[in-house]
Amino acid sequence: MSKLIVANWKMEMAHMEAIEWLHEDYPEVRITADNSPHELVICPSFTELSYATEHFFEDQWGAQNCGTYPLGPFTGEVSAISLAEMGVFHVIVGHSERRELGETNEMIKGKIESLLPQFINPIVCIGETLEQRESYKEVLFKQLEVLIEPYTKADISPIIAYEPIWAIGSGKTPKENQLEEVVNYIKEVTAELKPSVLYGGSVMPGIAKRFSPLVDGYLVGSASLNPELLKKIILSC
Ligand code: PGA
Numbered sequence: 001m002s003k004l005i006v007a008n009w010k011m012e013m014a015h016m017e018a019i020e021w022l023h024e025d026y027p028e029v030r031i032t033a034d035n036s037p038h039e040l041v042i043c044p045s046f047t048e049l050s051y052a053t054e055h056f057f058e059d060q061w062g063a064q065n066c067g068t069y070p071l072g073p074f075t076g077e078v079s080a081i082s083l084a085e086m087g088v089f090h091v092i093v094g095h096s097e098r099r100e101l102g103e104t105n106e107m108i109k110g111k112i113e114s115l116l117p118q119f120i121n122p123i124v125c126i127g128e129t130l131e132q133r134e135s136y137k138e139v140l141f142k143q144l145e146v147l148i149e150p151y152t153k154a155d156i157s158p159i160i161a162y163e164p165i166w167a168i169g170s171g172k173t174p175k176e177n178q179l180e181e182v183v184n185y186i187k188e189v190t191a192e193l194k195p196s197v198l199y200g201g202s203v204m205p206g207i208a209k210r211f212s213p214l215v216d217g218y219l220v221g222s223a224s225l226n227p228e229l230l231k232k233i234i235l236s237c
Helices: 015-034 044-053 080-087 105-118 135-154 176-189 204-210 227-236
Strands: 004-008 039-041 090-093 120-124 159-162 196-200 217-220
Touching: 004 080, 004 090, 004 196, 004 227, 015 039, 015 044, 015 227, 039 090, 044 080, 080 105, 090 105, 105 120, 105 135, 120 135, 135 159, 135 176, 159 176, 176 196, 204 227, 217 227
Parallel strands: 004 039, 004 217, 090 120, 120 159, 159 196, 196 217
Antiparallel strands: none
16 A cells, blocks of 8 residues: 655755755655655755755655745745745644744644645644553544644645654554554544655554554654665565
């Protein structure tokens, strides 16, 4: 079954290194993805997005964030409209690293409402901390309930990335039965929206293989910076 593999490069590479990656490594990674049934979306920083969309305009690219409002006096923000005009098809929204900086569920709702009219797919990140593990349902419910209205209005299915915060960059991952329980809960809460559910948090080729029957794809952080690992992840799904 086809999976969606989203590479979240975060702010791990500076401009010249990221351009070199795109120039040198991307074509081979692309061939691996094209020869697989899976869809690959790389999310570089804003500074590399126009290079990517101009040089590889036939492929799908993603951004790591966007402004809460469509246009206006918001210094330093990047509009969903600009991203759409650049040919960006996906935007990661509500990553825990941004929530930690103060992004609220209401702001995330605003971002989703800015993106959907531009025909950009938000990849909405949700997840609980280790301390919240016992009460994960309560935490995830609050993160999920803001999706209902914008997606019902737009009549489109969301892409939800479940990323337990304790699994991000830690090498730790949930057990299959734990992940299955959470994915079922997400699907229960958002049943009417028929979401695709991705998993994120220390994804490596072995995890991609093991979790494949449980999820619709992956949000990959650090392993996506290494072209060989990224190719292995694509081949393992
Ligand atoms: P990781 O990051 O794969 O490095 O754990 C995932 C993410 O934060 O999206």
